[in-house]
Amino acid sequence: MSSGRRGFLGGIGLAGLAGAVAASQRSARAARTAPLAPVAGGGIVPFFGAHQAGIATPQQRAIYWAVFDMVATTRPELAKLMADWTAAAAKLCAGAGLDDATPDPAQPGRDSDDTMGMRPERLTLTFGFGPTLFSKDGADRFGLAARRPAAFVDLPQFPGDQLVPGRTGGDLSVQACADDPQVCFHAVRQLARLADGVAKLRWVQAGFLADYAAGQTPRNLMGFKDGTINVATGEARAMDRFVWADASQGWMAGGSYQVARPIRIALEHWDRMKLGFQEQTFGRHKASGAPIGCRREFDRLDLDANDADGNPVIAENAHVRLAAPETNGGAQILRRSYSYDNGVSYVAERWPPWRQGMEYDAGLLFICYQADPRAGFIRLFEKMSRFDMMNQFTTHVGGGLFACPGGARPDRYVGEALLG
Template structure:
């Protein structure tokens, strides 16, 4: 760390301690909104498009307009047989293609003495733009020094383990996984059923490692939704309808293995937010922390949400209008050599949990177990999420209210074609 970093760190530390507000079990580090409250990639006017294609060049659920609900699940593969793993992927692919292509139907002639193939939870419901997205974690390629499935040599360099960031409080039971499956739809019951169906197909080849549900706020067409902290969440993002931008920042190219070309790398991290503490903060402090006006979403010193960030603007005393350690400044592409990620995050609320404060007087209390299911896609996490978050983990003012409690890194291969299973080229 250079001298300027030391000064900034000391200034942040003094600011942090003088505010005596932070519950440490809840307050560590995290980007509540990566990429400067990234612009949403959806609007409700797409809701009438009830079916999202499963087969294609890219997996659905990445550039797809974001849905209202999600169910993310990470699995450990417990079989040691390559053939059983392939059979599982085939079964999962067939089920995903079936569920995403239309509403559920029950066979009227089903044998009443057998468990029905169709469980019935979504009978009569449209599939609500259901997408199912698959990812492969680092441990699928090698685990505990063992190449279980002959895949170690095919692990992409971009699938490098994430470093441990300042303030991480990762729970092992909510971290990692050999394979991930994420269902997203505009109906919570549809996504819940999709994961139940996937679990029913495991047949002893895999087991659940961890899971998290999530939701997005309701909003009007072309209007940015607000997050649980009350700020518009999604103002800057990689434009999904710009092929050049998606190729530059999101889709994997020929720099890696052929089986990952046109796929993407996903980072997912549940972030608990100290909502009770945040709600007690003065409005001015909240806006300085984020770097935007709460009502309009405009950058500080501007009037409209989508006004360009002016990181050089100062007040009459020469202080930056957008503070040096604000979330917006630290996550902006201009502060990260142009790095960008495709942010696709959801809120979560797991009820309540007992939390122990990390700062005096170290109280224990029951509080909201809620926050952000942060998720982003990029061409290479080393030049995307990791590059951006290493700085944010040290200096972001939002770290006073947020704690990373889990983490996952997954290589999401390109989309499958009819007759193929997801990730087929990896096994060829």
């Protein structure tokens, strides 16, 4: 590592952080004991707290998801990267750039400056550790294998998976969310610069969320409301039960397990389906979001209701039935997904009508959080991957499982309980 780069990293280290984020310290302390409330446009979401921001935070309008692989091979280098990322993330989320107060015109800037003059737009940065950080190809690369929690299992291969290696797995995940897509991209771009020579980008995915009025459930690219049944982030007991890892998981206490899955949707195929069939597939009315046979979005699912012919009103393989807590022993996950559009690409469909050619490379960046993936995503998706009617139109093309540790104090870095 060059002396210039060491100076750069030291210049934004934890020791120099207090002045840059002093204005947000009081609100950060409050965030450790109370759920985050919605912040007005352009506002600051405190980076520090008992939990990492970007999980229970009210969902922002844009995401830039990035996964890195470690290039460096020692644990101290990994720990230093997390310390540098923590310091930079706190500055970025507070609305500060990484440049010196008096930059040297003879040297490259320490920040790309493409968001100069912009507000932080509720930026959050959430960090996760991948399974390969603990063991890869049988090697305990960083001396962490013995500290891998029992809940942190490898995701199984699900029926229908068509995972692209270049969009699957990885050592470190970074979830950047904000109300402006450029703010998201800018944040990841600065973290990537800091990681030069230590970690390299493996795969990324940008996403967006429709701008609906507060309290309304956004719609996905299939036109249906997405996330009606979700863990209530303002209910501490529900979050402790379903989302936050408990003290028995050691360094993961206060953290959460993050599943990310880019899901390509055959939109051309879907758009040709009759409305009634679309509604049967979801088990909900498209306009209102209400369960089939009901009028309001949040009406209780009546999974025992039959029509005049004795058939279930909500089909046995409807998406909402298979995902419902009532059919999964009460299991729930915190969904935090975004739509994506990567343009078009050549696709050979695996379902009738078997079209081949250029189609939209678009779909859903499915993201969820849970206290234990064995009781959360894995339990839910083992059944859904086999029977869900929606599988005619969706293909999981990548993703991974990451352990997101609890939040950090201003004098600590994210993951220090594991790496320190």
